[in-house]
Amino acid sequence: YYADLRVDPAHPNRLYSLHSSAQVSDDGGRTFRTMVSSGILHGDVHELWIDPGDGRHMIMGNDGGIGITWDGGQNWRFVENLTLAQFYHISLDDAVPFNVYGGLQDNGSWYGPTDVWESKGILNAHWRRVGGGDGFSVFDDPTSERYGYSMSQGGNLQVFDRATGRQVGIQPVHPGGVPLRFNWNAALSLDPLDPSALYLGSQFVH
Structure with a gap:
């Protein structure tokens, strides 16, 4: 249903773990930290696109919709104008x-x-x-x-x-x-x- 790993194309030791939340590792998976603070975006993360030209730019898909970051996940914008739902x-x-x-x-x-x-x-x-x-x-x-x-x-x-x-x-x-x-x-x-x-x-x- 969800449980996946993504690797930053420009930084092979930077891994993203996608599951009920999203976590990031900067040491090849030895340690992980929370990527998105609770309440900012919905949980149950299914997808993460990483810009191959700038890994700070990412688009995350979850059960609540889509979030976009331009600064490596420090700040997220929830896209509120998509008329879709399951x-x-x-x-x-x-x-x-x-x-x-x-x-x-x-x-x-x-x-x-x-x-x-x-x-x-x-x-x-x-x-x-x-x-x-x-x-x-x-x-x-x-x-x-x-x-x-x-x-x-x-x-x-x-x-x-x-x-x-x-x-x-x-x-x-x-x-x-x-x-x-x-x-x-x-x-x-x-x-x-x-x-x-x-x-x-x-x-x-x-």
């Missing part, structure tokens, strides 16, 4: 204009409108976060304009309240105390015939 699942509601709901890789669960009655169009501020972690399935509750459901990794199911922003976990438990085994991206579905029914899959159907 959705696992999307769903729609019956609002006018209708909303799109979806879960993002390591960036939570969100929903937002497909159109707005404003001259500036759809902005980031129109999107609302309704879950954390690795977002997966997200559904509007068809019986209520106020509530919906979001799920993160391991079958962590929540009901969210649009009015208050509150999120409450509702993952089921087995009445006999049997440990439940959920897939990382567990199956979740609304019943197409009964709007009050929601199904979640572990080794059982809940």
Whole structure:
């Protein structure tokens, strides 16, 4: 998924280790130090491009997007104007204009409108976060304009309240105390015939 090494083309003893964070070694891998301070860029580093003409110029790709440095990693600029994301699942509601709901890789669960009655169009501020972690399935509750459901990794199911922003976990438990085994991206579905029914899959159907 991620775990890689990069070598500076101009400095063979300078190694970059890419994993849940990024680290750099200046002594051929004997010692490593953290490359990016916590909170500056997202973790889960997948890619690092090193400028062959100037190793201080690098572009890093991670679960949160892209960061650029021109000074060897002392300072990073997060690129905020790329309109991209990795959705696992999307769903729609019956609002006018209708909303799109979806879960993002390591960036939570969100929903937002497909159109707005404003001259500036759809902005980031129109999107609302309704879950954390690795977002997966997200559904509007068809019986209520106020509530919906979001799920993160391991079958962590929540009901969210649009009015208050509150999120409450509702993952089921087995009445006999049997440990439940959920897939990382567990199956979740609304019943197409009964709007009050929601199904979640572990080794059982809940």
